[in-house]
Amino acid sequence: MESNVFPFYKIVISITGCGLSLFSSPLAELQLAEGQEKMLKFLSKVRIEFNALDPRTAACMEFLAQCNSRKAKESNPGCQVELQRRADDHPPQITVTYVNGIEEIIDAASTPAQHIRQRILERGQLLETEQMFREAGESWPVLIPEEEIHQTFPGTKPRKAQEKSQ
DSSP states (O other), rough: OOOOOGGGGGGGHHHHTTTOOOOOHHHHHTTTTTTTTGGGGGGGEEEEEEEEEEEHHHHHHHHHHHTTTTTHHHHTTTEEEEEESSSSSOOEEEEEETSSEEEEEEEEEOHHHHHHHHHHHHHHHHHHHHHHHHHOOOOSOOOOOOOTTTTTTOOHHHHHHHHHHH
16 A cells, blocks of 8 residues: 655645644644744654544644644754655554654554653753763763762751651
8 A cells, every 4th residue: 555745845735635724723833832842853854644534643633733833843944744644544653753863653542742742852851961961071871870879968958857757
């Protein structure tokens, strides 16, 4: 069975032909809280696959609308967003490729779009931290020796905590 992959700018035409028009929705713009418009900043490619007649496509449609928002596109204009319309009963899925090349396949039938976006932002923060350490010449990941983990912090007062427990 041949699958059609449409460039991002043709998505509106193909989906609207099926009677689904969530794009350019004010709802998608409102759902982007501060800082979350940078979602695409950490991605090099997004591939969304679903059957338009499948009732489990809500997360795919919402995530696609969020990727299509002006703020998300401005955060990384080079991010490729592809849509693959399926004709089989394969569950909807979203495949994201991070800027470091790691690819993650997400089951969109059981994962809400907000959780997908949050997962991308959390991994993006990790990527930024890793890059910051590497630019500073530090090794990554940071390994903390066992003896340092159990040291008391100078700002804490362990005696008061012990007194309260007695």
